[in-house]
Amino acid sequence: MFRSLVAAAASAFGAPAMAGAQGLRAPLIDMSGVWSELQPPAQQPAVPLGNGEAPALQFMPYPEGTGALMEKLVSQHGAKAFTRATFPVEKWNGAVPTDPEALAFLPAHRISALIKARRITSRQITDIYLERLKRLNPQLNCVVTLMETSARAEADAMDAELKAGKDRGPLHGVPYGIKDLFATKGVPTSWGSPDFKDQVFDYDAEIVTRLRNGGAVLLAKLSTGLYAQNDWWYGGRTNNPWNLNIGASGSSAGPGSATAAGCVAFAIGTETQGSIVSPSIRNGISALRPTYGRVSRHGGMVLSWSQDRVGPMCRTAEDCAMVFNVLHGVDPKDSSTVTTPFNFDRNIKLASLRIGVDAAAPKELVDQLKALGMAPREISARPTVGGMQGGGLNVEYAAAFDFFVQRKAKEFGLDLNKLPERTGNAPFGNTPPARPAGIAADATNPMAGADWNPRFVGGRVTPGWEFVQNQRRRLLLVQAWGNFMKDLDGFIAAPQADVAPNAQTGHPCAVLPYKFDVPTFGGGGPGGAANATTPAPTYKAQPICAVITGNLYNDDIILSVAHQFQKATDFHSRRPTIG
Structure with missing residues (x-):
């Protein structure tokens, strides 16, 4: 019976050759004329593919699809839904620090305020960071390529523009570093691999272009673990500045280490499944892993078209918001991108938000947010799909x-x-x-x-077929999470509890330090905690981080919540002693 069905199907679709090849009865109907007309043209050689070309299939994190999301945004906001909000930088008040280290550890939004007020120049702060990168890198191993000459030229240009009355926005003159898997024209992009350490592109990644257009000054290509995994690259291990006896985690190891060490004002990392969250937690900094599709990946090394994301790694949540406000939005070169509203609120009312709290959520963070007005909602385990x-x-x-x-x-x-x-x-x-x-x-x-x-x-x-079935189950997971989150703006659970499922569903999360204590990171050898032969090192105290997970496209809300916590605490302002 099976053979008969296959033969009938082959006949219907004009495939007698296939039927014969499988030992099946050839169709009785003479379709030779039709078959000759349906023959495809002679096979052409396969088009060579590199790392970046995307497949025709596109992941959509919104459970009802991107079209439904766009209709919803238009009905709620009109055309303003697709207009980038301005990000006003609060003015600097008081004396300017004279100690270079104090300047280096200022949040990026405070450096921006000083530059705009002409209290420091972009060149001054650029020179401070370049000196720190050169002096501290032997211990941190976070720099792949130091862009010293071009950084000073960019800083001088930004100072000249500001003097002439041209202000590019909140990032004007602010120095930063970028993970070494983004194309930077004429500068090596190694992907952490000895095989690609001399790889040079003749174009810039989209985020490099957006940051340059916004006035940011690129200081260095910062280390990524080999092909974006862990904190080991061809130059060795990148280290945590708080505890140099352990790696910075990965794969955004360099951005995490350099930001925590006060070697850049902010950095750009990427994540497929934990590579922003994990190094931010390990190095005690603030970060945003955005909703999938909000930032262009064009010009970045691809691991997963359906999971890769780009986000800011900073000293404060407000810094993350300032940088993200420049990065986000549609890029025709990355078909996954969408533009949705982003409105960071420095004075958001926590009592107005629907914040879930898991039993494993850090008590210190929850208690402080409750004192600031949050009315937590108890939540249960998040949905899974077998x-x-x-x-x-x-x-x-x-x-x-x-x-x-x-x-x-x-x-x-x-x-x-x-x-x-x-x-x-x-x-x-x-x-x-x-x-x-x-x-x-x-x-x-x-x-x-x-x-x-x-x-x-x-x-x-x-x-x-297994890959397709997996993607079908993934949509079920997306829908289950959509139902779970329908009455929540976000939630707080154990720091890394939801990294893996959110990598599949596309939800955003904000990382923030919530206390200062001795960490429990596990083993410190090449195999990390999984290496049972390596005893756990003795650690010094450092900022300990939590994670706030947001509903889809609530990146602004979770950063605003984190900002309320940081206004009332100082864990994010602690500095490591290196050397």
């Missing part, structure tokens, strides 16, 4: 780095058509293919055998 496998993400990894795997396979003499099959039902995210013979392996050095990355290989043998 059958979600890591194979979906691994397939995107494999597709994004196919060009590299193909190249390496030729170098190693590997036949990619003979990869080992999976055992059982485990996705390759849990059971990667064995390391091929001849490729170095060293459990004590994460960079050993860096040429062979299981994340880029395992997804090659994931069945297509």
Whole structure:
């Protein structure tokens, strides 16, 4: 019966050759003339693909779809929904710090105020940061490329413009650093890999362009873990400035370390699944992992078209809002992007918000917010969907780095058509293919055998139907979270409790320090906490961070809540002693 059905289907769609090849009965109807007309043109050579070309399928985090979101925004706000809000910088009052270190650790919005008031110049603060980057980098290992000459030229240009009456906005003259997986014209972009350490693009990533147009001064390309994983890159491990005996976490290791060390006014990181949140927590800084689709990824290294996000890593929530106000919005070069309202409120009324609180939420943060007016709502466990496998993400990894795997396979003499099959039902995210013979392996050095990355290989043998089924279940998860969040503006849970599901659903979160204490980060060796052979180091006290998760596109609300907490506390203003 099965063969009959297949034969009938083959006949209906004009595929007698396929039927014969499968040992099935050929169709009785003579369709040779039709078949000849339906023959596709001669196959052309496959168009070569690099890392960046996006697939036709596009992830949409809004449960009802992007079209429904746009209609909702227009009905609520009209055309103003797509107009970027202004971000006024509050004026500087009082004396200006004379100590370079005190200036270096000022929040970015205060540096902006000083520059606008002509109390300091962009060149002065740029020189302070360049000196710190050069002096402290031997201990931090956070700099890949120091852009000293161009930074001073940009700073001088911003000072000249301001003197001539041209003000580009809140970031005018403010120095920053960027994760070394974004294209910067004429400057190497290494992706943390020895294979790409000399890679140079002839264009700038979209966020580099937006920040330059906004007047920000680029100081350095900051380290990313190898291909955006952990805090190890070809130059070694990037370190936490509070506790140099442990890594900065990753993969936005350099942005986290440099910001915490007062080496930049702010930095730009990226996240696929934890790479903004984790290093921000590890280094005790404030950050925003935005709602998926709010910031262009154009010109950035791709791991996952459906999960990659770009966000600011700063000293305060207000800094994050100031930077994000410049970054967000539609970019035709990144079809995932949307423009939705962003209105940071320095005086938001916490009593007016619907903030959920999980039983595992940090008590100190919750108590302080309650004292400031928050009326918490008790929440239960977040929704899950059975059958979600890591194979979906691994397939995107494999597709994004196919060009590299193909190249390496030729170098190693590997036949990619003979990869080992999976055992059982485990996705390759849990059971990667064995390391091929001849490729170095060293459990004590994460960079050993860096040429062979299981994340880029395992997804090659994931069945297509399995990938599609995973995405169908992912939509069910998105819808379940939409229902869970429908009566919430945001919620507070354990610091990293929801990083993985939110990577799938696209929800935003804000990271903020909520106390000062000795951290419990686990092991400090190359394998981190998972390396049972490495004893946990002894730590010094540092800022301990919490996470506020927002409803979709509530990036402004969660930053405004974090700002209320920071106005009443000083954990975000503590400085590490380095050396």
